[in-house]
Amino acid sequence: MKLADPDRVIAAARSWLGTPYHDQASLKGVGCDCLGLARGIWREVVGPEPFPIPPYSRDWGETGPREVLAEGARRMMPEITPADATPGSLVLFRVMPRAIAKHVGILTGPYTFLHAYERLGVIEEPLTNAWRLRIAFAFLFPQR
Structure with missing residues:
Protein backbone atom coordinates (compact mmCIF):
# COMPACT_ATOMS: atom_id res chain seq x y z
CA MET A 1 0.00 0.00 0.00
CA LYS A 2 1.35 3.42 -0.94
CA LEU A 3 1.29 6.01 1.80
CA ALA A 4 0.07 9.60 1.68
CA ASP A 5 2.67 12.36 1.74
CA PRO A 6 2.97 13.38 5.42
CA ASP A 7 3.29 17.06 4.43
CA ARG A 8 -0.07 16.80 2.66
CA VAL A 9 -1.64 15.20 5.75
CA ILE A 10 -0.25 17.96 7.98
CA ALA A 11 -1.41 20.72 5.60
CA ALA A 12 -4.89 19.20 5.48
CA ALA A 13 -4.95 18.94 9.29
CA ARG A 14 -3.83 22.54 9.76
CA SER A 15 -6.55 23.74 7.38
CA TRP A 16 -9.01 22.68 10.13
CA LEU A 17 -7.42 24.93 12.79
CA GLY A 18 -10.04 27.07 14.50
CA THR A 19 -12.94 24.78 13.58
CA PRO A 20 -15.27 24.79 16.62
CA TYR A 21 -15.79 21.61 18.60
CA HIS A 22 -19.08 19.89 17.84
CA ASP A 23 -19.86 16.34 18.94
CA GLN A 24 -20.14 13.88 15.99
CA ALA A 25 -19.66 16.59 13.33
CA SER A 26 -17.08 16.65 10.54
CA LEU A 27 -17.39 19.98 8.69
CA LYS A 28 -14.31 22.17 8.33
CA GLY A 29 -14.89 25.64 9.72
CA VAL A 30 -18.31 24.63 11.07
CA GLY A 31 -17.68 21.94 13.67
CA CYS A 32 -16.04 18.61 14.45
CA ASP A 33 -14.98 16.32 17.23
CA CYS A 34 -11.65 14.48 17.21
CA LEU A 35 -12.99 11.62 15.08
CA GLY A 36 -14.70 14.08 12.75
CA LEU A 37 -11.38 15.86 12.29
CA ALA A 38 -9.69 12.58 11.30
CA ARG A 39 -12.58 11.79 8.94
CA GLY A 40 -12.26 15.22 7.31
CA ILE A 41 -8.52 14.82 6.82
CA TRP A 42 -9.18 11.37 5.31
CA ARG A 43 -11.63 12.89 2.80
CA GLU A 44 -9.09 15.57 1.80
CA VAL A 45 -6.06 13.29 1.57
CA VAL A 46 -7.45 9.88 0.60
CA GLY A 47 -10.98 10.34 -0.75
CA PRO A 48 -14.51 9.31 0.23
CA GLU A 49 -14.93 7.62 3.59
CA GLY A 88 1.57 13.02 9.55
CA SER A 89 0.66 9.94 11.62
CA LEU A 90 -2.77 9.48 13.15
CA VAL A 91 -2.45 8.68 16.85
CA LEU A 92 -5.03 7.32 19.28
CA PHE A 93 -4.79 8.31 22.92
CA ARG A 94 -5.91 6.60 26.10
CA VAL A 95 -7.40 9.44 28.12
CA MET A 96 -7.48 7.34 31.30
CA PRO A 97 -5.05 4.57 32.28
CA ARG A 98 -6.34 1.08 31.45
CA ALA A 99 -9.28 2.57 29.50
CA ILE A 100 -9.74 2.12 25.77
CA ALA A 101 -8.24 4.65 23.36
CA LYS A 102 -10.91 7.27 22.67
CA HIS A 103 -9.13 10.44 21.51
CA VAL A 104 -7.60 11.07 18.08
CA GLY A 105 -4.87 13.43 16.96
CA ILE A 106 -2.46 14.04 14.09
CA LEU A 107 1.25 14.49 14.73
CA THR A 108 2.35 17.74 13.05
CA GLY A 109 5.98 17.75 14.18
CA PRO A 110 8.28 15.83 16.45
CA TYR A 111 6.88 17.71 19.46
CA THR A 112 3.47 18.97 18.27
CA PHE A 113 0.07 17.54 17.41
CA LEU A 114 -3.31 18.76 16.26
CA HIS A 115 -6.66 17.61 17.62
CA ALA A 116 -10.25 18.70 18.28
CA TYR A 117 -10.64 19.48 21.94
CA GLU A 118 -13.92 20.10 23.71
CA ARG A 119 -14.50 23.82 24.37
CA LEU A 120 -11.39 24.78 22.35
CA GLY A 121 -12.11 23.35 18.90
CA VAL A 122 -9.29 22.30 16.58
CA ILE A 123 -5.96 23.33 18.06
CA GLU A 124 -2.29 22.56 17.59
CA GLU A 125 -0.32 22.19 20.77
CA PRO A 126 2.88 20.74 22.22
CA LEU A 127 3.06 16.96 22.43
CA THR A 128 4.02 17.01 26.08
CA ASN A 129 5.28 13.93 27.85
CA ALA A 130 1.82 13.55 29.42
CA TRP A 131 0.22 13.36 25.95
CA ARG A 132 3.02 11.22 24.49
CA LEU A 133 2.61 8.61 27.24
CA ARG A 134 -1.10 8.33 26.40
CA ILE A 135 -0.52 7.31 22.76
CA ALA A 136 -1.83 3.76 22.47
CA PHE A 137 -1.98 3.24 18.68
CA ALA A 138 -0.59 4.89 15.56
CA PHE A 139 -1.56 4.66 11.90
CA LEU A 140 -0.50 6.05 8.53
CA PHE A 141 -2.80 7.55 5.93
CA PRO A 142 -2.79 5.64 2.63
CA GLN A 143 -2.35 7.42 -0.69
CA ARG A 144 -5.46 8.33 -2.69
Missing part, protein backbone atom coordinates in the same frame (compact mmCIF):
# COMPACT_ATOMS: atom_id res chain seq x y z
CA PRO A 50 -14.93 3.83 3.11
CA PHE A 51 -17.81 3.17 5.52
CA PRO A 52 -20.34 5.22 7.47
CA ILE A 53 -19.66 5.99 11.12
CA PRO A 54 -22.63 4.98 13.26
CA PRO A 55 -23.92 7.48 15.82
CA TYR A 56 -22.09 7.26 19.14
CA SER A 57 -22.81 8.54 22.61
CA ARG A 58 -20.53 10.97 24.42
CA ASP A 59 -19.66 8.21 26.89
CA TRP A 60 -19.08 5.47 24.28
CA GLY A 61 -15.52 4.93 25.53
CA GLU A 62 -16.71 3.93 28.97
CA THR A 63 -19.16 1.31 27.79
CA GLY A 64 -17.00 -1.64 26.78
CA PRO A 65 -13.58 -3.24 26.51
CA ARG A 66 -13.25 -3.25 22.69
CA GLU A 67 -10.75 -0.88 21.07
CA VAL A 68 -13.38 0.47 18.69
CA LEU A 69 -11.28 3.31 17.22
CA ALA A 70 -8.23 1.10 16.66
CA GLU A 71 -10.36 -1.63 15.07
CA GLY A 72 -11.90 0.90 12.69
CA ALA A 73 -8.55 2.43 11.77
CA ARG A 74 -7.04 -1.02 11.11
CA ARG A 75 -9.73 -1.64 8.48
CA MET A 76 -8.32 1.12 6.29
CA MET A 77 -4.90 2.28 7.50
CA PRO A 78 -1.53 0.60 8.06
CA GLU A 79 -0.75 0.35 11.77
CA ILE A 80 2.67 1.25 13.15
CA THR A 81 3.99 1.22 16.69
CA PRO A 82 3.52 4.44 18.64
CA ALA A 83 7.32 4.68 18.87
CA ASP A 84 7.48 4.75 15.04
CA ALA A 85 4.86 7.51 14.69
CA THR A 86 6.20 10.55 12.86
CA PRO A 87 4.63 13.81 11.66
Whole structure:
Protein backbone atom coordinates (compact mmCIF):
# COMPACT_ATOMS: atom_id res chain seq x y z
CA MET A 1 0.00 0.00 0.00
CA LYS A 2 1.35 3.42 -0.94
CA LEU A 3 1.29 6.01 1.80
CA ALA A 4 0.07 9.60 1.68
CA ASP A 5 2.67 12.36 1.74
CA PRO A 6 2.97 13.38 5.42
CA ASP A 7 3.29 17.06 4.43
CA ARG A 8 -0.07 16.80 2.66
CA VAL A 9 -1.64 15.20 5.75
CA ILE A 10 -0.25 17.96 7.98
CA ALA A 11 -1.41 20.72 5.60
CA ALA A 12 -4.89 19.20 5.48
CA ALA A 13 -4.95 18.94 9.29
CA ARG A 14 -3.83 22.54 9.76
CA SER A 15 -6.55 23.74 7.38
CA TRP A 16 -9.01 22.68 10.13
CA LEU A 17 -7.42 24.93 12.79
CA GLY A 18 -10.04 27.07 14.50
CA THR A 19 -12.94 24.78 13.58
CA PRO A 20 -15.27 24.79 16.62
CA TYR A 21 -15.79 21.61 18.60
CA HIS A 22 -19.08 19.89 17.84
CA ASP A 23 -19.86 16.34 18.94
CA GLN A 24 -20.14 13.88 15.99
CA ALA A 25 -19.66 16.59 13.33
CA SER A 26 -17.08 16.65 10.54
CA LEU A 27 -17.39 19.98 8.69
CA LYS A 28 -14.31 22.17 8.33
CA GLY A 29 -14.89 25.64 9.72
CA VAL A 30 -18.31 24.63 11.07
CA GLY A 31 -17.68 21.94 13.67
CA CYS A 32 -16.04 18.61 14.45
CA ASP A 33 -14.98 16.32 17.23
CA CYS A 34 -11.65 14.48 17.21
CA LEU A 35 -12.99 11.62 15.08
CA GLY A 36 -14.70 14.08 12.75
CA LEU A 37 -11.38 15.86 12.29
CA ALA A 38 -9.69 12.58 11.30
CA ARG A 39 -12.58 11.79 8.94
CA GLY A 40 -12.26 15.22 7.31
CA ILE A 41 -8.52 14.82 6.82
CA TRP A 42 -9.18 11.37 5.31
CA ARG A 43 -11.63 12.89 2.80
CA GLU A 44 -9.09 15.57 1.80
CA VAL A 45 -6.06 13.29 1.57
CA VAL A 46 -7.45 9.88 0.60
CA GLY A 47 -10.98 10.34 -0.75
CA PRO A 48 -14.51 9.31 0.23
CA GLU A 49 -14.93 7.62 3.59
CA PRO A 50 -14.93 3.83 3.11
CA PHE A 51 -17.81 3.17 5.52
CA PRO A 52 -20.34 5.22 7.47
CA ILE A 53 -19.66 5.99 11.12
CA PRO A 54 -22.63 4.98 13.26
CA PRO A 55 -23.92 7.48 15.82
CA TYR A 56 -22.09 7.26 19.14
CA SER A 57 -22.81 8.54 22.61
CA ARG A 58 -20.53 10.97 24.42
CA ASP A 59 -19.66 8.21 26.89
CA TRP A 60 -19.08 5.47 24.28
CA GLY A 61 -15.52 4.93 25.53
CA GLU A 62 -16.71 3.93 28.97
CA THR A 63 -19.16 1.31 27.79
CA GLY A 64 -17.00 -1.64 26.78
CA PRO A 65 -13.58 -3.24 26.51
CA ARG A 66 -13.25 -3.25 22.69
CA GLU A 67 -10.75 -0.88 21.07
CA VAL A 68 -13.38 0.47 18.69
CA LEU A 69 -11.28 3.31 17.22
CA ALA A 70 -8.23 1.10 16.66
CA GLU A 71 -10.36 -1.63 15.07
CA GLY A 72 -11.90 0.90 12.69
CA ALA A 73 -8.55 2.43 11.77
CA ARG A 74 -7.04 -1.02 11.11
CA ARG A 75 -9.73 -1.64 8.48
CA MET A 76 -8.32 1.12 6.29
CA MET A 77 -4.90 2.28 7.50
CA PRO A 78 -1.53 0.60 8.06
CA GLU A 79 -0.75 0.35 11.77
CA ILE A 80 2.67 1.25 13.15
CA THR A 81 3.99 1.22 16.69
CA PRO A 82 3.52 4.44 18.64
CA ALA A 83 7.32 4.68 18.87
CA ASP A 84 7.48 4.75 15.04
CA ALA A 85 4.86 7.51 14.69
CA THR A 86 6.20 10.55 12.86
CA PRO A 87 4.63 13.81 11.66
CA GLY A 88 1.57 13.02 9.55
CA SER A 89 0.66 9.94 11.62
CA LEU A 90 -2.77 9.48 13.15
CA VAL A 91 -2.45 8.68 16.85
CA LEU A 92 -5.03 7.32 19.28
CA PHE A 93 -4.79 8.31 22.92
CA ARG A 94 -5.91 6.60 26.10
CA VAL A 95 -7.40 9.44 28.12
CA MET A 96 -7.48 7.34 31.30
CA PRO A 97 -5.05 4.57 32.28
CA ARG A 98 -6.34 1.08 31.45
CA ALA A 99 -9.28 2.57 29.50
CA ILE A 100 -9.74 2.12 25.77
CA ALA A 101 -8.24 4.65 23.36
CA LYS A 102 -10.91 7.27 22.67
CA HIS A 103 -9.13 10.44 21.51
CA VAL A 104 -7.60 11.07 18.08
CA GLY A 105 -4.87 13.43 16.96
CA ILE A 106 -2.46 14.04 14.09
CA LEU A 107 1.25 14.49 14.73
CA THR A 108 2.35 17.74 13.05
CA GLY A 109 5.98 17.75 14.18
CA PRO A 110 8.28 15.83 16.45
CA TYR A 111 6.88 17.71 19.46
CA THR A 112 3.47 18.97 18.27
CA PHE A 113 0.07 17.54 17.41
CA LEU A 114 -3.31 18.76 16.26
CA HIS A 115 -6.66 17.61 17.62
CA ALA A 116 -10.25 18.70 18.28
CA TYR A 117 -10.64 19.48 21.94
CA GLU A 118 -13.92 20.10 23.71
CA ARG A 119 -14.50 23.82 24.37
CA LEU A 120 -11.39 24.78 22.35
CA GLY A 121 -12.11 23.35 18.90
CA VAL A 122 -9.29 22.30 16.58
CA ILE A 123 -5.96 23.33 18.06
CA GLU A 124 -2.29 22.56 17.59
CA GLU A 125 -0.32 22.19 20.77
CA PRO A 126 2.88 20.74 22.22
CA LEU A 127 3.06 16.96 22.43
CA THR A 128 4.02 17.01 26.08
CA ASN A 129 5.28 13.93 27.85
CA ALA A 130 1.82 13.55 29.42
CA TRP A 131 0.22 13.36 25.95
CA ARG A 132 3.02 11.22 24.49
CA LEU A 133 2.61 8.61 27.24
CA ARG A 134 -1.10 8.33 26.40
CA ILE A 135 -0.52 7.31 22.76
CA ALA A 136 -1.83 3.76 22.47
CA PHE A 137 -1.98 3.24 18.68
CA ALA A 138 -0.59 4.89 15.56
CA PHE A 139 -1.56 4.66 11.90
CA LEU A 140 -0.50 6.05 8.53
CA PHE A 141 -2.80 7.55 5.93
CA PRO A 142 -2.79 5.64 2.63
CA GLN A 143 -2.35 7.42 -0.69
CA ARG A 144 -5.46 8.33 -2.69
